[in-house]
Amino acid sequence: MNRLRTDLDDDMSFERLAEVACFSPFHFHRIYRGMTGETIADTVRRMRLLQAATALTTSERAVIDIAVEAGFDSGRGFTRAFSAFAGMTPSGYRSRHARIDRAIREGDPMEVEIRELPARRVLAMRKLGPYPQVPQVWDALWLWMRQRGLIGRIESCIGLPYDDSEQVPGDRIRYDACVGLIPGLEPPLPDDEVRWLDIEGGPYAVYRHVGPCSLISEAFGRLYGLWLPQSGITLRAAPPLEIYINDRWTTPPDRRMTELALPIEA
Structure with a gap:
């Protein structure tokens, strides 16, 4: 090699x-x-x-x-x-x-909040492919939830982007689309299409991105390239989170709010 x-x-x-x-x-x-x-x-x-x-x-x-x-x-x-x-x-x-x-270079300010986020157990569907294809996995997960009558139990929607698109080939990039459920009877999982996943809780540096989901990668780039080097903060070995605040299907793209959370050391 x-x-x-x-x-x-x-x-x-x-x-x-x-x-x-x-x-x-x-x-x-x-x-x-x-x-x-x-x-x-x-x-x-x-x-x-x-x-x-x-x-x-x-x-x-x-x-x-x-x-x-x-x-x-x-x-x-x-x-x-x-x-x-x-x-x-x-x-x-x-x-x-x-x-x-x-x-x-211009030093655009980023308002980042240090926040303690809870651990979560979520249903997750994995997508392998470039990040611009992420909407496809959300559509597939939504269909899976609707077919099982689970739409009304959705409490949160979270994305886990595991890989750096600059270092990993596009067809190997891993992304999990995740939904947290209101407590109740656990749905059966007859195949590997959807699985249970535990998201680690703890301190996170949280930045609220307002705008199209297609600009999330750029916002992450600013977080890692602009804010983090100046913060003096150390990252934990866990994936960042994309916490979707409003409904991506009904909210106009320029008004969508997504909290981008970097796992940090306490």
């Missing part, structure tokens, strides 16, 4: 990698995929896309030049692959980071 990271521009043939790893070429591919969950080609492609993401945010080079350096023959192919990887186009990714960097 280290050789792949340092020699992405070299001609690392399958046979050469097997030799470096001291395995027979006959078995190496199966061993590698069993250990990493992806093929060698998948790994090289992912690492080149990570390098491209860095180049997009740290330079003003043309997108097509970055695409060629990442091993793509056309801007269209690069845009398609990068969008699947990052959940947005290369130009959109660059613009998003430019906005976050500008907010950090």
